[in-house]
Amino acid sequence: MALLTCENLCLAYDKKVVLSGLSFTVERGNCLCVVGENGSGKSTLMKALLGLLPVAGGTISFGEGLSRKEIAYLPQQSVFQENFPASVREVVLSGRLSRKGFLSFYNREDRQTAERYMEKLGILSLEDSSFQTLSGGQRQRVLLARALSSEPELLLIDEPTTGLDPVMTGDFYDLLEEIVSLGKTVIMVTHDTAAALRYATHILHLHNRPLFFGSSEAYQNSAVGRKYLGK
Amino acid sequence: MLDYLKILFTGSIFANALIVGVLLSVCASLLGVSLVLKKYAMIGDGLSHVSFAAMAVAVATGQSPLAFSLPLVMLTAFLLLRLSEKSRVKGDAAIAVVSTAALAVGAIAARGTNIDIESYLFGSVVAVTRQDVILTVAVAAVTLLLYVLFYNRIFAVTFDETYLAAGGGHPAVYNAVIAILTAVTVVVGMRLVGALLISALILFPPLSAMRLFKSFRGVVTAAAVLSVFSFLTALVVSLFLDVSTSACIVLLDLLIFGGAALFRTLQKGGA
Numbered sequence: 001m002a003l004l005t006c007e008n009l010c011l012a013y014d015k016k017v018v019l020s021g022l023s024f025t026v027e028r029g030n031c032l033c034v035v036g037e038n039g040s041g042k043s044t045l046m047k048a049l050l051g052l053l054p055v056a057g058g059t060i061s062f063g064e065g066l067s068r069k070e071i072a073y074l075p076q077q078s079v080f081q082e083n084f085p086a087s088v089r090e091v092v093l094s095g096r097l098s099r100k101g102f103l104s105f106y107n108r109e110d111r112q113t114a115e116r117y118m119e120k121l122g123i124l125s126l127e128d129s130s131f132q133t134l135s136g137g138q139r140q141r142v143l144l145a146r147a148l149s150s151e152p153e154l155l156l157i158d159e160p161t162t163g164l165d166p167v168m169t170g171d172f173y174d175l176l177e178e179i180v181s182l183g184k185t186v187i188m189v190t191h192d193t194a195a196a197l198r199y200a201t202h203i204l205h206l207h208n209r210p211l212f213f214g215s216s217e218a219y220q221n222s223a224v225g226r227k228y229l230g231k
Numbered sequence: 232m233l234d235y236l237k238i239l240f241t242g243s244i245f246a247n248a249l250i251v252g253v254l255l256s257v258c259a260s261l262l263g264v265s266l267v268l269k270k271y272a273m274i275g276d277g278l279s280h281v282s283f284a285a286m287a288v289a290v291a292t293g294q295s296p297l298a299f300s301l302p303l304v305m306l307t308a309f310l311l312l313r314l315s316e317k318s319r320v321k322g323d324a325a326i327a328v329v330s331t332a333a334l335a336v337g338a339i340a341a342r343g344t345n346i347d348i349e350s351y352l353f354g355s356v357v358a359v360t361r362q363d364v365i366l367t368v369a370v371a372a373v374t375l376l377l378y379v380l381f382y383n384r385i386f387a388v389t390f391d392e393t394y395l396a397a398g399g400g401h402p403a404v405y406n407a408v409i410a411i412l413t414a415v416t417v418v419v420g421m422r423l424v425g426a427l428l429i430s431a432l433i434l435f436p437p438l439s440a441m442r443l444f445k446s447f448r449g450v451v452t453a454a455a456v457l458s459v460f461s462f463l464t465a466l467v468v469s470l471f472l473d474v475s476t477s478a479c480i481v482l483l484d485l486l487i488f489g490g491a492a493l494f495r496t497l498q499k500g501g502a
Contacts, residue, residue, distance in 0.1 A: 050393075050396070050397040051396070051397065051399075052393065052396055052397065067399070068397075068398070068399040069398060069399045071397065071398070072397075072398070073393075073394055073397045073398070075391070075393060075394065080391070081268070083441065084268060084390060085268075085441055085444060085445055085446060085447055085449070085450040086386075086390055086446065086447050087445065087446035087447070087448075089446075090386060090390075090446055090447050090448065091390065093383075094383065094386060094387045094390065094391075094394075097383060097384060097387050097395065097398065097400060098398030098399055098400065100383075103380065104380075104381065104382070104383040104384050105383065106383065128446070129445075130445035130446070132445075133445075146394075150398065156397075
């Protein structure tokens with residue numbers, strides 16, 4: 001069974017249908033990129049996968065024993081308020097919370113895991129810095145370290161390159177490649193279709209309904225893909 | 232004069248005020264950090280007015296003020312936090328509506344009773360009774376225990392509610408915990424510092440602490456310390472000058488906030 005299966009999914013906001021007739025599967029180790037124009041239902045799908053939006057019809061089901069606690073999330077950066085007092089260490093450690101039971105004190109394993117990912121992402125020297133004073137690229141590394149600290153099976157990434165300059169964008173894609181090579185399953189929503197194609201194993205193209213779902217090679221040769229990529 | 236002060240400082244009145252004030256200062260400032268960051272800064276103000284109205288109604292109808300007002304204020308806190316999330320009426324407007332309406336109800340209900348409106352609005356440290364002390368100790372113990380137990384989740388629900396929810400956490404539960412603890416702190420606290428000034432205990436220490444520290448833990452600790460410091464100083468000063476203690480607390484808080492803001496500006500200018 002696949003890690004994630006969506007069957008005939010229908011999603012709505014205030015009873016207005018945004019996305020319908022969507023079926024797709026994600027296997028372990030896949031990197032699925034969800035592409036489409038603004039308002040095509042990409043972010044809505046992301047919310048539903050995160051369990052933040054109830055499905056209006058159809059089903060989302062997890063396989064291979066995947067539970068919601070094993071899903072981590074890299075949000076867009078615009079959601080954070082200015083001047084929030086939080087150190088890098090505090091933010092990264094909070095990623096461990098989904099692994100915690102009723103009591104949420106951090107133990108040595110939590111701290112070591114957080115430290116390991118901070119080191120991996122090159123932000124260990126920033127651990128006492130304020131999250132809000134970091135650059136966009138550094139903040140993204142912190143949020144990625146938070147997500148990876150929960151040692152997730154499935155990583156959901158929402159528009160990762162929004163607000164990043166070209167250098168940071170390049171850095172991010174290098175990181176993404178590394179994450180995928182670690183065997184993590186990734187679902188990424190992006191408007192950057194050209195970049196998506198380089199890293200994705202599969203593409204889901206939405207326009208309020210699925211226009212295409214399949215491997216990235218198949219997408220490049222499909223009518224939708226060719227039109228969208230301007231070939 | 233000296234004899235009077237001696238009695239005041241050694242007697243049980245002062246001890247009562249001291250215990251109640253310190254505990255309330257700590258509780259209010261800890262909860263205040265989350266409330267200010269979640270943009271519910273004015274909720275303390277709204278709740279204290281509801282508490283005032285509830286007490287006035289309770290006295291007018293011959294019921295126990297505390298037993299009557301506590302559940303009502305908790306319910307209001309819970310609804311206000313929910314309302315702000317879901318409804319079309321924005322949180323700040325909802326709080327303002329509840330706040331002013333409650334004050335009006337309270338003012339009418341208090342007429343014809345022997346309620347001393349001034350002591351409800353501005354509080355009275357020397358009016359703290361033995362019963363208040365016991366109640367405050369109980370409330371503070373529960374608040375501090377829950378705060379410490381859930382500290383990491385309170386950070387998470389304040390910093391990034393969506394992430395907590397996505398990981399299978401329950402932000403609604405922790406928001407409700409914050410709401411209920413705030414309600415209890417306000418109900419108990421307004422007897423000491425009054426309905427009009429209780430929100431100062433929630434607002435000022437976190438705002439000052441946020442200008443001095445950059446980590447969540449630093450801000451929480453500093454808020455509690457600043458809050459206790461300004462209460463103790465204000466208590467002594469107000470007894471010497473024979474002016475309202477709560478007004479002294481607010482003015483001292485304002486002074487500290489000014490100092491912290493200046494520190495921040497200088498620090499930024501220097502960097």
